[in-house]
Amino acid sequence: xxxxxxxxxxxxxxxxxxxxxxxxxxxxxxxxxxxxxxxxxxxxxxxxxxxxxxxxxxxxxxxxxxxxxxxxxxxxxxxxxxxxxxxxxxxxxxxxxxxxxxxxxxxxxxxxxxxxxxxxxxxxxxxxxxxxxxxxxxxxxxxxxxxxxxxxxxxxxxxxxxxxxxxxxxxxxxxxxxxxxxxxxxxxxxxxxxxxxxxxxxxxxxxxxxxxxxxxxxxxxxxxxxxx
Amino acid sequence: xxxxxxxxxxxxxxxxxxxxxxxxxxxxxxxxxxxxxxxxxxxxxxxxxxxxxxxxxxxxxxxxxxxxxxxxxxxxxxxxxxxxxxxxxxxxxxxxxxxxxxxxxxxxxxxxxxxxxxxxxxxxxxxxxxxxxxxxxxxxxxxxxxxxxxxxxxxxxxxxxxxxxxxxxxxxxxxxxxxxxxxxxxxxxxxxxxxxxxxxxxxxxxxxxxx
Ligand SMILES: [Zn+2]
Numbered sequence: 001x002x003x004x005x006x007x008x009x010x011x012x013x014x015x016x017x018x019x020x021x022x023x024x025x026x027x028x029x030x031x032x033x034x035x036x037x038x039x040x041x042x043x044x045x046x047x048x049x050x051x052x053x054x055x056x057x058x059x060x061x062x063x064x065x066x067x068x069x070x071x072x073x074x075x076x077x078x079x080x081x082x083x084x085x086x087x088x089x090x091x092x093x094x095x096x097x098x099x100x101x102x103x104x105x106x107x108x109x110x111x112x113x114x115x116x117x118x119x120x121x122x123x124x125x126x127x128x129x130x131x132x133x134x135x136x137x138x139x140x141x142x143x144x145x146x147x148x149x150x151x152x153x154x155x156x157x158x159x160x161x162x163x164x165x166x167x168x169x170x171x172x173x174x175x176x177x178x179x180x181x182x183x184x185x186x187x188x189x190x191x192x193x194x195x196x197x198x199x200x201x202x203x204x205x206x207x208x209x210x211x212x213x214x215x216x217x218x219x220x221x222x223x224x225x226x227x228x
Numbered sequence: 229x230x231x232x233x234x235x236x237x238x239x240x241x242x243x244x245x246x247x248x249x250x251x252x253x254x255x256x257x258x259x260x261x262x263x264x265x266x267x268x269x270x271x272x273x274x275x276x277x278x279x280x281x282x283x284x285x286x287x288x289x290x291x292x293x294x295x296x297x298x299x300x301x302x303x304x305x306x307x308x309x310x311x312x313x314x315x316x317x318x319x320x321x322x323x324x325x326x327x328x329x330x331x332x333x334x335x336x337x338x339x340x341x342x343x344x345x346x347x348x349x350x351x352x353x354x355x356x357x358x359x360x361x362x363x364x365x366x367x368x369x370x371x372x373x374x375x376x377x378x379x380x381x382x383x384x385x386x387x388x389x390x391x392x393x394x395x396x397x398x399x400x401x402x403x404x405x406x407x408x409x410x411x412x413x414x415x416x417x418x419x420x421x422x423x424x425x426x427x428x429x430x431x432x433x434x435x436x437x438x439x
Contacts, residue, residue, distance in 0.1 A: 067299070067302065070302070071299075074295060074298060077282075078290045078294070078295070078298075079287030079288055079289055079290050080282055080283065080285040080286075080287050081282070081285075082287070082288045082289075082290055083285040083286050083287050083288040084281075084282055084285045086288060087285075096290070096291075096294050099290060099294065100294060100297055100298055100301075103298045104298060104301045104302075107301075107302055108306060108308060109308070117272055118272050118275065118276070118279075119276060119279055120279070121276075121279030121280060121282055121283040122272065122275040122276040122277075122278060122279030122280075123275075123279070124279065124282065125275055125278035125279040125281075125282045126275045126278070126279075128282070129245070129246070129247050129278065132247060133247045137251070139251075141247075141251075141254065142251070142254050142255040142257075142258035142259075142321045142324075143258050143321065144258045144259075144261035144262045144268065144271070144319075144320070144321065145262040145311070145313070145314050145319060145320030145321070146311060147268075166276075167276050167279070167280065170276055170277060170280050171280045171283070171284070174277070174280050174281065174284070175284075185277070185281070186281060188242055188246060189242070189245060189246050189274070189277055189278045189281055190246060190278070190281065210269050210270055210272075210273040211269075213269040213272045213273060213276075214265070214266075214269040218265075
Protein backbone atom coordinates (compact mmCIF):
# COMPACT_ATOMS: atom_id res chain seq x y z
CA UNK A 1 0.00 0.00 0.00
CA UNK A 2 2.87 2.37 0.62
CA UNK A 3 5.27 3.01 -2.18
CA UNK A 4 7.36 5.75 -3.70
CA UNK A 5 6.43 7.74 -6.72
CA UNK A 6 7.37 6.12 -9.93
CA UNK A 7 9.42 7.94 -12.49
CA UNK A 8 6.55 8.24 -14.91
CA UNK A 9 4.36 9.92 -12.36
CA UNK A 10 6.88 12.63 -11.94
CA UNK A 11 7.99 13.15 -15.50
CA UNK A 12 4.55 13.96 -16.67
CA UNK A 13 3.80 16.17 -13.75
CA UNK A 14 3.30 19.85 -14.38
CA UNK A 15 5.95 21.30 -12.11
CA UNK A 16 4.46 24.76 -12.00
CA UNK A 17 0.96 23.62 -11.33
CA UNK A 18 0.43 25.61 -8.21
CA UNK A 19 0.51 28.82 -10.23
CA UNK A 20 -2.23 27.65 -12.52
CA UNK A 21 -3.83 25.34 -10.02
CA UNK A 22 -7.11 27.14 -10.27
CA UNK A 23 -7.22 27.18 -14.04
CA UNK A 24 -6.01 23.63 -14.22
CA UNK A 25 -8.44 22.22 -11.73
CA UNK A 26 -11.23 24.15 -13.38
CA UNK A 27 -10.41 22.81 -16.81
CA UNK A 28 -10.09 19.28 -15.52
CA UNK A 29 -13.25 19.68 -13.52
CA UNK A 30 -15.15 20.91 -16.51
CA UNK A 31 -14.26 17.72 -18.30
CA UNK A 32 -15.58 15.91 -15.23
CA UNK A 33 -18.69 18.00 -15.32
CA UNK A 34 -18.51 18.80 -11.64
CA UNK A 35 -17.57 22.42 -11.85
CA UNK A 36 -19.73 25.00 -13.46
CA UNK A 37 -18.44 28.21 -14.95
CA UNK A 38 -20.58 30.31 -12.64
CA UNK A 39 -19.08 28.80 -9.50
CA UNK A 40 -16.28 31.33 -9.32
CA UNK A 41 -13.95 31.97 -6.45
CA UNK A 42 -16.19 33.74 -4.04
CA UNK A 43 -14.75 34.68 -0.71
CA UNK A 44 -17.08 37.44 0.36
CA UNK A 45 -20.61 36.19 0.06
CA UNK A 46 -21.75 33.91 2.82
CA UNK A 47 -25.38 33.12 3.35
CA UNK A 48 -25.10 31.00 6.49
CA UNK A 49 -24.88 32.75 9.82
CA UNK A 50 -23.96 30.00 12.25
CA UNK A 51 -21.12 27.51 12.29
CA UNK A 52 -21.62 23.83 11.59
CA UNK A 53 -22.28 21.48 14.49
CA UNK A 54 -18.84 19.96 14.10
CA UNK A 55 -17.09 23.33 14.28
CA UNK A 56 -19.11 24.27 17.36
CA UNK A 57 -18.24 20.98 19.07
CA UNK A 58 -14.58 21.32 18.26
CA UNK A 59 -14.42 24.93 19.49
CA UNK A 60 -16.04 23.87 22.76
CA UNK A 61 -13.48 21.10 23.10
CA UNK A 62 -10.68 23.53 22.31
CA UNK A 63 -11.77 26.47 24.42
CA UNK A 64 -13.81 24.91 27.23
CA UNK A 65 -12.46 21.34 27.31
CA UNK A 66 -16.08 20.24 26.96
CA UNK A 67 -16.43 16.47 27.23
CA UNK A 68 -20.02 16.42 26.00
CA UNK A 69 -18.92 18.02 22.76
CA UNK A 70 -16.00 15.64 22.57
CA UNK A 71 -18.48 12.78 22.97
CA UNK A 72 -20.48 14.13 20.04
CA UNK A 73 -17.34 14.29 17.91
CA UNK A 74 -16.38 10.80 19.00
CA UNK A 75 -19.78 9.39 18.09
CA UNK A 76 -19.61 10.95 14.68
CA UNK A 77 -15.99 10.33 13.74
CA UNK A 78 -14.92 7.15 15.54
CA UNK A 79 -17.16 4.82 13.47
CA UNK A 80 -16.13 6.60 10.25
CA UNK A 81 -12.47 6.38 11.13
CA UNK A 82 -12.97 2.73 11.84
CA UNK A 83 -14.63 2.29 8.46
CA UNK A 84 -11.80 4.09 6.71
CA UNK A 85 -9.08 2.16 8.50
CA UNK A 86 -10.68 -1.21 7.84
CA UNK A 87 -11.08 -0.37 4.20
CA UNK A 88 -7.37 0.48 4.22
CA UNK A 89 -6.63 -3.03 5.35
CA UNK A 90 -6.41 -2.65 9.10
CA UNK A 91 -7.72 -5.51 11.19
CA UNK A 92 -10.45 -4.74 13.74
CA UNK A 93 -8.15 -4.67 16.77
CA UNK A 94 -5.46 -2.58 15.09
CA UNK A 95 -8.10 -0.21 13.71
CA UNK A 96 -9.47 0.25 17.22
CA UNK A 97 -6.02 1.13 18.52
CA UNK A 98 -5.60 3.76 15.83
CA UNK A 99 -9.11 5.16 16.42
CA UNK A 100 -8.28 5.45 20.11
CA UNK A 101 -4.99 7.26 19.42
CA UNK A 102 -6.58 9.58 16.89
CA UNK A 103 -9.50 10.55 19.11
CA UNK A 104 -7.18 11.15 22.06
CA UNK A 105 -5.05 13.36 19.80
CA UNK A 106 -8.16 15.30 18.86
CA UNK A 107 -8.58 16.05 22.55
CA UNK A 108 -4.91 16.72 23.30
CA UNK A 109 -4.05 18.71 20.19
CA UNK A 110 -7.29 20.68 20.21
CA UNK A 111 -5.39 23.90 20.85
CA UNK A 112 -3.93 23.72 17.36
CA UNK A 113 -7.33 23.48 15.67
CA UNK A 114 -7.95 26.65 13.70
CA UNK A 115 -11.34 26.80 11.98
CA UNK A 116 -10.13 29.66 9.82
CA UNK A 117 -7.82 27.28 8.01
CA UNK A 118 -9.36 23.84 8.26
CA UNK A 119 -12.67 22.19 8.77
CA UNK A 120 -12.95 19.62 11.55
CA UNK A 121 -13.12 16.63 9.21
CA UNK A 122 -9.98 17.70 7.30
CA UNK A 123 -8.15 18.34 10.54
CA UNK A 124 -9.08 14.91 11.90
CA UNK A 125 -8.27 13.26 8.58
CA UNK A 126 -4.75 14.64 8.75
CA UNK A 127 -4.23 13.37 12.31
CA UNK A 128 -5.55 9.95 11.31
CA UNK A 129 -3.35 9.70 8.24
CA UNK A 130 -0.21 10.60 10.18
CA UNK A 131 -1.05 8.08 12.87
CA UNK A 132 -1.75 5.40 10.27
CA UNK A 133 1.64 5.89 8.67
CA UNK A 134 3.38 5.90 12.03
CA UNK A 135 1.78 2.56 12.82
CA UNK A 136 2.57 0.98 9.46
CA UNK A 137 6.13 2.23 9.16
CA UNK A 138 6.90 2.23 12.87
CA UNK A 139 8.44 5.66 12.68
CA UNK A 140 7.30 9.21 12.98
CA UNK A 141 6.12 10.72 9.75
CA UNK A 142 7.73 14.05 8.78
CA UNK A 143 5.20 16.83 9.28
CA UNK A 144 5.46 20.57 8.58
CA UNK A 145 6.25 22.92 11.43
CA UNK A 146 3.05 24.01 13.09
CA UNK A 147 2.24 27.67 12.86
CA UNK A 148 2.03 29.55 16.11
CA UNK A 149 -1.51 30.14 17.28
CA UNK A 150 -2.61 33.68 18.12
CA UNK A 151 -3.10 34.36 21.82
CA UNK A 152 -6.72 35.27 21.38
CA UNK A 153 -9.26 32.54 20.72
CA UNK A 154 -11.54 34.93 18.86
CA UNK A 155 -12.47 33.66 15.47
CA UNK A 156 -13.21 35.62 12.36
CA UNK A 157 -16.72 34.33 11.82
CA UNK A 158 -16.90 35.24 8.19
CA UNK A 159 -13.66 33.46 7.45
CA UNK A 160 -14.80 30.33 9.31
CA UNK A 161 -18.12 30.32 7.45
CA UNK A 162 -16.16 30.81 4.23
CA UNK A 163 -14.04 27.73 4.90
CA UNK A 164 -17.19 25.76 5.71
CA UNK A 165 -18.87 27.00 2.57
CA UNK A 166 -15.92 25.99 0.39
CA UNK A 167 -15.78 22.59 2.04
CA UNK A 168 -19.49 22.17 1.41
CA UNK A 169 -18.87 22.86 -2.28
CA UNK A 170 -16.14 20.27 -2.26
CA UNK A 171 -18.47 17.77 -0.63
CA UNK A 172 -21.17 18.28 -3.19
CA UNK A 173 -18.60 17.98 -5.96
CA UNK A 174 -17.54 14.66 -4.45
CA UNK A 175 -21.16 13.59 -4.11
CA UNK A 176 -21.66 14.23 -7.81
CA UNK A 177 -18.80 11.97 -8.90
CA UNK A 178 -19.83 8.81 -10.65
CA UNK A 179 -18.80 5.55 -8.92
CA UNK A 180 -15.61 5.09 -10.94
CA UNK A 181 -14.48 8.64 -10.37
CA UNK A 182 -15.30 8.31 -6.72
CA UNK A 183 -13.23 5.16 -6.55
CA UNK A 184 -10.26 6.99 -8.08
CA UNK A 185 -10.53 9.90 -5.70
CA UNK A 186 -10.70 7.55 -2.74
CA UNK A 187 -7.69 5.62 -3.94
CA UNK A 188 -5.72 8.80 -4.49
CA UNK A 189 -6.48 10.23 -1.06
CA UNK A 190 -6.63 7.12 1.03
CA UNK A 191 -3.76 5.09 -0.31
CA UNK A 192 -2.77 3.76 -3.66
CA UNK A 193 -2.77 5.73 -6.83
CA UNK A 194 -1.39 5.66 -10.32
CA UNK A 195 -0.36 8.42 -12.62
CA UNK A 196 -3.61 8.80 -14.52
CA UNK A 197 -5.59 8.60 -11.33
CA UNK A 198 -3.66 11.50 -9.87
CA UNK A 199 -4.37 13.56 -12.94
CA UNK A 200 -8.06 12.96 -12.75
CA UNK A 201 -8.57 13.59 -9.10
CA UNK A 202 -7.33 17.16 -9.34
CA UNK A 203 -10.66 17.77 -11.08
CA UNK A 204 -12.08 18.74 -7.72
CA UNK A 205 -12.58 22.46 -7.15
CA UNK A 206 -9.51 22.93 -4.97
CA UNK A 207 -8.80 26.43 -6.22
CA UNK A 208 -11.49 28.17 -4.22
CA UNK A 209 -10.93 26.37 -0.96
CA UNK A 210 -7.25 27.08 -1.31
CA UNK A 211 -7.89 30.83 -1.64
CA UNK A 212 -10.08 30.61 1.43
CA UNK A 213 -7.43 28.87 3.50
CA UNK A 214 -4.88 31.33 2.18
CA UNK A 215 -6.97 34.14 3.65
CA UNK A 216 -6.93 32.37 6.98
CA UNK A 217 -3.16 32.10 6.84
CA UNK A 218 -2.79 35.75 5.94
CA UNK A 219 -4.99 36.82 8.81
CA UNK A 220 -2.96 34.69 11.17
CA UNK A 221 0.25 36.27 9.92
CA UNK A 222 -1.10 39.77 10.40
CA UNK A 223 -2.27 38.93 13.88
CA UNK A 224 1.04 37.46 14.90
CA UNK A 225 2.84 40.50 13.55
CA UNK A 226 0.51 42.80 15.43
CA UNK A 227 1.12 41.00 18.69
CA UNK A 228 4.86 41.34 18.62
CA UNK B 229 8.82 35.15 3.68
CA UNK B 230 10.74 35.30 0.39
CA UNK B 231 9.12 34.73 -2.95
CA UNK B 232 9.19 31.06 -3.84
CA UNK B 233 8.81 30.23 -7.50
CA UNK B 234 9.30 26.45 -7.66
CA UNK B 235 6.78 24.56 -5.57
CA UNK B 236 5.93 20.95 -4.74
CA UNK B 237 4.26 19.34 -7.77
CA UNK B 238 0.59 18.51 -7.27
CA UNK B 239 1.07 14.78 -7.69
CA UNK B 240 3.74 14.75 -4.97
CA UNK B 241 1.50 16.75 -2.67
CA UNK B 242 -1.42 14.39 -3.16
CA UNK B 243 0.86 11.43 -2.54
CA UNK B 244 1.98 13.12 0.67
CA UNK B 245 -1.61 13.69 1.75
CA UNK B 246 -2.55 10.08 1.11
CA UNK B 247 0.54 8.80 2.86
CA UNK B 248 1.85 6.94 -0.17
CA UNK B 249 4.89 9.14 -0.69
CA UNK B 250 8.26 7.59 0.08
CA UNK B 251 9.71 8.92 3.32
CA UNK B 252 12.69 10.86 1.86
CA UNK B 253 10.31 12.86 -0.34
CA UNK B 254 7.83 13.30 2.50
CA UNK B 255 10.59 14.99 4.43
CA UNK B 256 11.23 17.47 1.61
CA UNK B 257 7.50 18.15 1.36
CA UNK B 258 7.22 18.77 5.10
CA UNK B 259 10.30 21.03 5.02
CA UNK B 260 9.01 23.02 2.05
CA UNK B 261 5.54 23.48 3.55
CA UNK B 262 7.15 24.70 6.76
CA UNK B 263 8.40 27.71 4.79
CA UNK B 264 5.84 28.03 1.97
CA UNK B 265 2.38 29.39 2.67
CA UNK B 266 1.16 28.61 -0.81
CA UNK B 267 1.79 24.93 -0.41
CA UNK B 268 0.52 24.98 3.17
CA UNK B 269 -2.80 26.21 1.84
CA UNK B 270 -2.61 23.69 -0.98
CA UNK B 271 -2.01 20.90 1.52
CA UNK B 272 -4.95 22.01 3.65
CA UNK B 273 -7.15 21.99 0.55
CA UNK B 274 -6.13 18.41 -0.20
CA UNK B 275 -6.73 17.49 3.43
CA UNK B 276 -10.20 18.98 3.09
CA UNK B 277 -10.85 16.43 0.35
CA UNK B 278 -9.62 13.69 2.67
CA UNK B 279 -11.85 15.09 5.40
CA UNK B 280 -14.88 15.14 3.12
CA UNK B 281 -14.25 11.51 2.21
CA UNK B 282 -13.81 10.56 5.87
CA UNK B 283 -17.00 12.34 6.80
CA UNK B 284 -18.85 10.42 4.13
CA UNK B 285 -17.39 7.02 4.98
CA UNK B 286 -19.73 4.18 5.85
CA UNK B 287 -19.48 4.06 9.64
CA UNK B 288 -18.58 0.80 11.34
CA UNK B 289 -19.87 0.63 14.91
CA UNK B 290 -17.30 1.00 17.64
CA UNK B 291 -17.62 -0.83 20.92
CA UNK B 292 -18.61 0.91 24.15
CA UNK B 293 -15.38 -0.46 25.50
CA UNK B 294 -13.39 1.64 23.03
CA UNK B 295 -15.41 4.71 23.89
CA UNK B 296 -14.76 4.12 27.60
CA UNK B 297 -11.04 3.67 27.00
CA UNK B 298 -10.85 6.97 25.13
CA UNK B 299 -12.83 8.83 27.78
CA UNK B 300 -10.64 7.33 30.50
CA UNK B 301 -7.64 8.79 28.66
CA UNK B 302 -9.00 12.34 28.61
CA UNK B 303 -7.89 13.07 32.14
CA UNK B 304 -4.39 11.69 31.68
CA UNK B 305 -1.83 14.36 32.22
CA UNK B 306 0.04 13.89 29.00
CA UNK B 307 2.53 16.59 28.31
CA UNK B 308 3.11 16.61 24.58
CA UNK B 309 6.81 17.12 23.88
CA UNK B 310 7.47 20.66 22.70
CA UNK B 311 7.76 20.58 18.93
CA UNK B 312 11.22 21.14 17.50
CA UNK B 313 11.56 24.63 16.07
CA UNK B 314 13.11 25.47 12.74
CA UNK B 315 16.05 27.85 12.41
CA UNK B 316 16.62 30.57 9.82
CA UNK B 317 18.19 27.91 7.57
CA UNK B 318 16.83 24.53 8.67
CA UNK B 319 13.04 24.05 8.82
CA UNK B 320 11.64 22.12 11.79
CA UNK B 321 11.43 18.69 10.10
CA UNK B 322 15.14 18.94 9.22
CA UNK B 323 16.09 20.16 12.70
CA UNK B 324 14.28 17.16 14.07
CA UNK B 325 16.52 14.80 12.11
CA UNK B 326 19.54 16.79 13.20
CA UNK B 327 18.40 16.35 16.81
CA UNK B 328 18.45 20.09 17.18
CA UNK B 329 22.20 20.30 16.49
CA UNK B 330 24.23 21.83 13.67
CA UNK B 331 24.92 19.43 10.78
CA UNK B 332 28.20 17.48 10.75
CA UNK B 333 29.58 18.09 7.29
CA UNK B 334 31.78 15.66 5.40
CA UNK B 335 33.70 16.59 2.31
CA UNK B 336 32.45 15.35 -1.03
CA UNK B 337 35.38 16.69 -3.00
CA UNK B 338 36.22 20.24 -4.05
CA UNK B 339 33.56 22.76 -3.11
CA UNK B 340 31.03 20.23 -1.87
CA UNK B 341 30.07 18.80 1.51
CA UNK B 342 27.28 16.56 2.63
CA UNK B 343 25.54 15.46 5.78
CA UNK B 344 23.46 12.31 5.42
CA UNK B 345 20.28 12.61 7.46
CA UNK B 346 18.77 9.25 6.62
CA UNK B 347 19.56 6.44 4.25
CA UNK B 348 17.58 3.29 3.92
CA UNK B 349 15.54 1.11 1.65
CA UNK B 350 13.14 3.87 0.73
CA UNK B 351 16.05 6.03 -0.45
CA UNK B 352 17.99 8.73 1.26
CA UNK B 353 17.84 12.31 2.33
CA UNK B 354 20.77 14.55 3.05
CA UNK B 355 22.03 18.07 3.21
CA UNK B 356 24.42 19.32 0.56
CA UNK B 357 26.56 22.38 0.91
CA UNK B 358 28.08 23.80 -2.26
CA UNK B 359 30.70 26.54 -2.20
CA UNK B 360 29.95 29.63 -4.31
CA UNK B 361 30.67 29.06 -7.98
CA UNK B 362 31.02 25.27 -7.64
CA UNK B 363 28.99 22.64 -9.36
CA UNK B 364 26.61 20.47 -7.40
CA UNK B 365 28.14 16.97 -7.67
CA UNK B 366 26.40 14.65 -10.04
CA UNK B 367 24.74 12.40 -7.53
CA UNK B 368 21.59 11.13 -9.13
CA UNK B 369 22.10 7.65 -10.48
CA UNK B 370 18.70 6.34 -11.32
CA UNK B 371 15.57 7.32 -9.51
CA UNK B 372 14.17 10.66 -8.73
CA UNK B 373 15.51 13.52 -6.77
CA UNK B 374 13.73 16.34 -5.01
CA UNK B 375 16.02 19.18 -3.98
CA UNK B 376 14.93 21.98 -1.68
CA UNK B 377 17.17 25.03 -1.40
CA UNK B 378 17.62 26.19 2.20
CA UNK B 379 20.28 28.85 1.76
CA UNK B 380 21.92 30.63 -1.18
CA UNK B 381 20.92 29.68 -4.69
CA UNK B 382 21.90 27.59 -7.66
CA UNK B 383 21.21 27.85 -11.36
CA UNK B 384 20.84 25.21 -14.00
CA UNK B 385 18.96 24.50 -17.21
CA UNK B 386 15.74 24.47 -15.19
CA UNK B 387 16.18 28.04 -13.94
CA UNK B 388 17.28 29.70 -10.73
CA UNK B 389 16.56 28.03 -7.42
CA UNK B 390 16.77 30.03 -4.20
CA UNK B 391 15.57 29.45 -0.61
CA UNK B 392 12.33 27.55 -0.60
CA UNK B 393 12.49 26.46 -4.23
CA UNK B 394 12.16 22.79 -5.06
CA UNK B 395 13.73 21.18 -8.10
CA UNK B 396 12.40 17.88 -9.36
CA UNK B 397 15.11 16.03 -11.22
CA UNK B 398 15.23 12.76 -13.00
CA UNK B 399 17.99 10.76 -14.58
CA UNK B 400 16.67 11.59 -18.01
CA UNK B 401 17.02 15.30 -17.40
CA UNK B 402 20.58 16.45 -18.04
CA UNK B 403 21.32 19.20 -15.58
CA UNK B 404 24.42 20.79 -14.15
CA UNK B 405 23.45 22.98 -11.23
CA UNK B 406 26.04 25.53 -10.12
CA UNK B 407 25.95 27.48 -6.88
CA UNK B 408 25.68 31.23 -7.23
CA UNK B 409 28.28 33.58 -5.87
CA UNK B 410 27.57 34.83 -2.36
CA UNK B 411 26.88 32.54 0.58
CA UNK B 412 27.32 28.79 0.20
CA UNK B 413 24.29 27.02 -1.21
CA UNK B 414 22.70 24.57 1.22
CA UNK B 415 20.12 22.11 -0.10
CA UNK B 416 18.04 19.29 1.26
CA UNK B 417 18.21 16.51 -1.31
CA UNK B 418 16.05 13.41 -1.30
CA UNK B 419 16.20 10.47 -3.65
CA UNK B 420 14.50 7.13 -3.84
CA UNK B 421 17.62 5.55 -5.33
CA UNK B 422 20.29 4.05 -3.10
CA UNK B 423 23.13 6.41 -2.27
CA UNK B 424 25.80 5.88 -4.86
CA UNK B 425 28.78 7.43 -3.28
CA UNK B 426 29.82 8.26 0.20
CA UNK B 427 32.78 10.23 1.41
CA UNK B 428 35.73 11.11 -0.71
CA UNK B 429 35.67 8.62 -3.57
CA UNK B 430 36.49 10.60 -6.69
CA UNK B 431 33.68 10.68 -9.16
CA UNK B 432 35.79 9.22 -11.96
CA UNK B 433 36.37 6.02 -10.05
CA UNK B 434 32.73 5.38 -9.37
CA UNK B 435 31.93 3.57 -12.62
CA UNK B 436 34.90 1.27 -12.01
CA UNK B 437 33.88 0.36 -8.51
CA UNK B 438 30.16 0.49 -9.23
CA UNK B 439 29.46 2.06 -5.92
ZN1 LIG C 1 5.28 25.94 -2.17
